Amino acid sequence: MPAYRPLDAVLTAPITEPAAPAANCQYQGKPAVCVLDGLAQIEQWRGKLNQANADRATAAKVTKPPGASDGLE
Amino acid sequence: MKIIAWLIVVVLAVAGLEWHVHSRGYAAGVSDTQAAADRKVAAAESDTALARAERDAANVSLANVQRSLDAQRAQLQVANTIADAALVANATLQDQLTAATAARTAAMRKAAHDSPDCADLARLPVCPAVAERLWGQAADQASPGPHH
Numbered sequence: 001m002p003a004y005r006p007l008d009a010v011l012t013a014p015i016t017e018p019a020a021p022a023a024n025c026q027y028q029g030k031p032a033v034c035v036l037d038g039l040a041q042i043e044q045w046r047g048k049l050n051q052a053n054a055d056r057a058t059a060a061k062v063t064k065p066p067g068a069s070d071g072l073e
Numbered sequence: 074m075k076i077i078a079w080l081i082v083v084v085l086a087v088a089g090l091e092w093h094v095h096s097r098g099y100a101a102g103v104s105d106t107q108a109a110a111d112r113k114v115a116a117a118e119s120d121t122a123l124a125r126a127e128r129d130a131a132n133v134s135l136a137n138v139q140r141s142l143d144a145q146r147a148q149l150q151v152a153n154t155i156a157d158a159a160l161v162a163n164a165t166l167q168d169q170l171t172a173a174t175a176a177r178t179a180a181m182r183k184a185a186h187d188s189p190d191c192a193d194l195a196r197l198p199v200c201p202a203v204a205e206r207l208w209g210q211a212a213d214q215a216s217p218g219p220h221h
Contacts, residue, residue: 005153008160020208025198032198033208036185039194040178047174051167058163062156065148 011059015052018044 021041023031185191199207 005149005156008156010160010163025196027198027201032201033204034195035197035199036182036191036194038199038204038207039185040181043174043178043181046177047170050170050174054163054166054170058159061159064155065152 005062007059007063011055011062015048015055018048 018041021033021037023033024037025032025034185194198204
C-alpha cells in the first residue's frame with residue numbers, strides 16, 4: 001500500500017493556452033493584431049510555463065513518500 | 074520322621090518362593106503403572122509447552138502486524154498533511170505567478186511605449202498570413218482562408 005494519496009485534480013487539469021490578442025491595429029482597412037500585442041503574448045506563454053512548472057514541483061512533493069529525502073529542496 | 078522334616082522343608086521352600094514371586098510381581102506392576110503415568114504426564118506437559126510457544130508466537134506476529142498498520146496509518150496522515158500544505162502553497166504560488174506575468178507584460182508595454190525605437194510596434198499590424206497561423210481566423214477577419 002503506497003503511503004501517499006492520489007494526485008489532486010488541481011495538478012492534472014489541462015492548462016488552457018492564453019487568449020488571442022485583440023485586433024487593435026488596421027491592415028488595409030481591416031482589423032489586425034498589433035505586433036506589440038503579439039509580442040506581449042510571449043509573456044503570457046511564459047506565465048503558463050511557470051504555472052506548469054509550479055504544478056510539477058507540487059506534484060513531486062505530494063507524491064513523495066514521507067521520510068524520503070528531499071531530492072529537489 | 075526324616076521324611077516329614079524334608080516335606081516341611083520342601084513346603085516352606087515352595088511357600089517362600091511363591092510369596093517372593095507374588096510380592097515382586099506386585100511391586101513391578103505398581104512401578105510399571107507409575108512409569109506409564111509419568112510418561113503420559115511428561116507427554117502432556119510437552120504438548121502444553123508446545124501449544125504455549127505457538128500461542129506466544131502468534132501473539133507476537135499479530136502485534137507486529139498491528140504495529141505495521143499503525144505505522145502506515147501514521148505515515149498516511151503525515152503524507153496527507155504534507156500534501157494539503159503543498160496544495161495550499163501551490164495555489165498561493167499560482168496567484169503570485171499570474172500577478173508576475175501581468176507585471177512583466179505591463180513592464181514590456183511600458184518599455185515599448187517609452188522607447189522611440191519601439192514605438193512603431195504598437196502601430197504595426199501583424200500580416201494576415203502570420204496572424205492566421207498564430208491565432209486563427211478570430212484575429213484575422215481580413216482574409217478568411219481554408220485553414221481551420
